[in-house]
Amino acid sequence: xxxxxxxxxxxxxxxxxxxxxxxxxxxxxxxxxxxxxxxxxxxxxxxxxxxxxxxxxxxxxxxxxxxxxxxxxxxxxxxxxxxxxxxxxxxxxxxxxxxxxxxxxxxxxxxxxxxxxxxxxxxxxxxxxxxxxxxxxxxxxxxxxxxxxxxxxxxxxxxxxxxxxxxxxxxxxxxxxxxxxxxxxxxxxxxxxxxxxxxxxxxxxxxxxxxxxxxxxxxxxxxxxxxxxxxxxxxxxxxxxxxxxxxxxxxxxxxxxxxxxxxxxxxxxxxxxx
Amino acid sequence: xxxxxxxxxxxxxxxxxxxxxxxxxxxxxxxxxxxxxxxxxxxxxxxxxxxxxxxxxxxxxxxxxxxxxxxxxxxxxxxxxxxxxxxxxxxxxxxxxxxxxxxxxxxxxxxxxxxxxxxxxxxxxxxxxxxxxxxxxxxxxxxxxxxxxxxxxxxxxxxxxxxxxxxxxxxxxxxxxxxxxxxxxxxxxxxxxxxxxxxxxxxxxxxxxxxxxxxxxxxxxxxxxxxxxxxxxxxxxxxxxxxxxxxxxxxxxxxxx
Numbered sequence: 195x196x197x198x199x200x201x202x203x204x205x206x207x208x209x210x211x212x213x214x215x216x217x218x219x220x221x222x223x224x225x226x227x228x229x230x231x232x233x234x235x236x237x238x239x240x241x242x243x244x245x246x247x248x249x250x251x252x253x254x255x256x257x258x259x260x261x262x263x264x265x266x267x268x269x270x271x272x273x274x275x276x277x278x279x280x281x282x283x284x285x286x287x288x289x290x291x292x293x294x295x296x297x298x299x300x301x302x303x304x305x306x307x308x309x310x311x312x313x314x315x316x317x318x319x320x321x322x323x324x325x326x327x328x329x330x331x332x333x334x335x336x337x338x339x340x341x342x343x344x345x346x347x348x349x350x351x352x353x354x355x356x357x358x359x360x361x362x363x364x365x366x367x368x369x370x371x372x373x374x375x376x377x378x379x380x381x382x383x384x385x386x387x388x389x390x391x392x393x394x395x396x397x398x399x400x401x402x403x404x405x406x407x408x409x410x411x412x413x414x415x416x417x418x419x420x421x422x423x424x425x426x427x428x429x430x431x432x433x434x435x436x437x438x439x440x441x442x443x444x445x446x447x448x449x450x451x452x453x454x455x456x457x458x459x460x461x462x463x464x465x466x467x468x
Numbered sequence: 469x470x471x472x473x474x475x476x477x478x479x480x481x482x483x484x485x486x487x488x489x490x491x492x493x494x495x496x497x498x499x500x501x502x503x504x505x506x507x508x509x510x511x512x513x514x515x516x517x518x519x520x521x522x523x524x525x526x527x528x529x530x531x532x533x534x535x536x537x538x539x540x541x542x543x544x545x546x547x548x549x550x551x552x553x554x555x556x557x558x559x560x561x562x563x564x565x566x567x568x569x570x571x572x573x574x575x576x577x578x579x580x581x582x583x584x585x586x587x588x589x590x591x592x593x594x595x596x597x598x599x600x601x602x603x604x605x606x607x608x609x610x611x612x613x614x615x616x617x618x619x620x621x622x623x624x625x626x627x628x629x630x631x632x633x634x635x636x637x638x639x640x641x642x643x644x645x646x647x648x649x650x651x652x653x654x655x656x657x658x659x660x661x662x663x664x665x666x667x668x669x670x671x672x673x674x675x676x677x678x679x680x681x682x683x684x685x686x687x688x689x690x691x692x693x694x695x696x697x698x699x700x701x702x703x704x705x706x707x708x709x710x711x712x713x714x715x716x717x718x719x720x721x722x723x724x725x
Contacts (some may be wrong), residue, residue: 348643372549375519375612376539390553463584466596467553 214426230260255462257435263441272426277445280411287346288407295351295403298347304388314443316355323346324349324406325334334432349410350403356391357399365391394468397461404453414448423449469531469540469617469650470495471516476525481615485511487675488525489600493618494537495531496648497546500661502707503671503679504715509654510622516652517541517620538567542616546623547623550595551608556582557591560610567631579610587622601632608639619651625660637663641688658707663691670710673718680710 237257243249244256251259269275299309302316324345331348333343365388373383414425427442471493478486484510493499497556501509514520516527518541533540550559562579568721569577582588585605600707604624611619625633637660643662644651655661661668665684684703 289576311679368545368547368549369551371514372543372545373562375517375543376610377565377566379566382566386565389553390551395542396486467596 213228215319238337239401252434253436255440260440260444262458263435263437264444267438267441267445273445276421276426277424277449278444279419279425280415280423280449281343283411283422284407285337285415287343287352287411290343290405291347291350291407292354292400292403295354296346296358298351299349302355302359302364303362303392304384312355312359315445320352320356324410328414328417337418342411345414346407346410353403353406354399357402358396359397361392361395362388362394394461394465397457397464400460401454401457404457405450408446408450433435469530469533470530471518471650472526472530472651473620473654474510474526474528475510476527477523478508478515478520479523484675486515486522487677488677489676491669491678491681492681493650493652496551497667498644498651498665500653500655500665500668501671502655502658502661502668503676504673505656505717505719506681507714508674508676509656509671509672513543513620513652513654517543517545517561519688529618530618531617537615537617538568538651539563539614540617542611542614542619543593544604544607544611544619544621544624546626547647548595548602548607550602550603550606552595553666555592555594556587556598556606556609559606560613563610563614576587577613577615580649581613584612585609598627599632599680604628604719605639606631608636608643616649619653621651621653621655623655624653626655626657632656633660637677641662645689662704664688668703668707670714671723673714679714682707706723 212301234450240249241256241258243257244251255263264273269324284329298308298312302312303309327348328341328345331344334340335344342408369387370383371390378386411422412424412427419425423442423445427439427446430439430442432435473489473493473710475492476486476489485506489512491499501512503509511520513520518527529540532605547607551562554562557578559607560581561574564577578591579588585608587602587605587609590598590602594604598606604627607624623637640662643649653661653665653685666688668682668684670679670682671677684691684700686699690696691700691724
């Protein structure tokens with residue numbers, strides 16, 4: 195190897211070329227402000243279109259009007275009243291559906307007989323749009339809260355069963371064989387390996403079921419409730435108060451965002467080993 | 469502790485994997501098992517360790533279980549089989565949790581295992597924070613914590629780079645010099661077999677049958693010396709000849725299928 199290479203060496207009469215870089219692209223770069231800028235631009239266009247008369251404020255009120263309606267909801271107390279009702283229904287329905295779904299999902303994931311019985315039943319019930327059962331639940335449980343809890347719980351139950359069962363299937367079998375080879379008892383294997391190993395899949399299922407619970411609570415409240423964000427949005431629509439309607443929709447969006455954030459925090463805390 | 473395998477046959481549905489295996493593993497002996505891919509090496513180990521039920525034949529152990537031994541037949545796995553959500557220390561603790569040990573003894577076993585493998589400083593680390601070699605050392609520390617009478621090693625070095633393999637082979641040699649643990653060592657690496665084993669069992673292509681049992685006369689501690697190289701080269705040549713013939717025939721059978 196020579197001490198220094200010529201600046202423009204000639205090799206067999208051909209000048210040496212620098213190697214062209216070809217490795218760019220196909221990598222994800224962080225643009226933290228892009229989403230915020232796009233969101234602000236969208237709001238600006240919407241506001242501008244409304245102010246310039248390009249969109250009817252009756253059918254598409256500007257963001258400023260939606261913001262004023264939201265502020266009004268805060269000051270007159272209707273936001274908290276409706277939010278409390280919706281969150282309560284989601285909490286009770288989701289917890290009931292999740293607990294039941296995890297119990298059945300665990301049984302199906304662990305016991306062959308439970309799986310043989312459960313898979314056809316879950317396959318048969320899972321595709322039913324759960325809101326279609328609300329009238330039946332109203333007949334069974336009355337127009338009050340229990341029918342809404344049942345609708346949400348039933349809607350959450352089946353995806354939880356599937357997520358839990360799949361999560362158990364995805365626990366690496368080599369870990370279970372390792373535990374068996376060291377003579378760990380069945381319960382220890384469940385507690386120390388199957389449950390923590392299935393946790394990522396179960397938490398992923400929570401994300402799906404939280405969205406389902408949000409959809410179902412709105413639908414159930416639109417069918418038969420005095421309070422709740424769904425009932426509030428429906429009433430605003432009936433009164434042609436589109437700014438209030440969109441404020442309700444904004445609240446629903448923020449609810450979804452808040453639930454997603456809580457689940458992300460939970461994942462970060464419980465799955466820090468990944 | 470001795471291991472006796474008699475007329476062992478194993479089938480997965482219609483596929484016969486092992487056929488008529490007879491072998492005896494003496495106390496303190498290291499027997500390497502080599503053979504072409506799919507010949508049933510790992511199945512043999514699984515059956516020997518009681519985690520695969522044989523279709524026919526028997527596996528028996530003889531001899532006293534040493535004092536303090538909590539799991540006489542203990543595996544060391546190719547993929548380490550560490551729980552990714554537990555720290556190094558807790559991975560070792562896992563295999564002691566179901567034994568009614570005094571807290572001090574539990575701590576002592578964990579510490580001895582981790583110090584022995586040079587991992588004490590890393591006891592609070594998660595497996596994802598360790599290199600492949602360190603992960604396998606956790607696997608070895610976990611195995612040592614139960615003070616096994618017999619080790620079953622399923623290609624323990626095959627997932628590691630050459631340098632780490634060399635270092636871990638030294639660790640194994642030191643372990644066997646100290647503990648004299650009986651071991652069944654499955655590998656496809658002839659150099660590992662030549663370095664570590666007393667005898668090498670060559671299995672045929674599927675269905676795995678014992679093709680030949682080769683004894684390495686040179687004592688383990690002298691195998692790195694120049695005077696041993698001629699003998700080891702001859703044994704290596706013999707093993708490779710047997711392996712190559714079986715692997716070529718297995719390839720031809722796969723191509724015809």
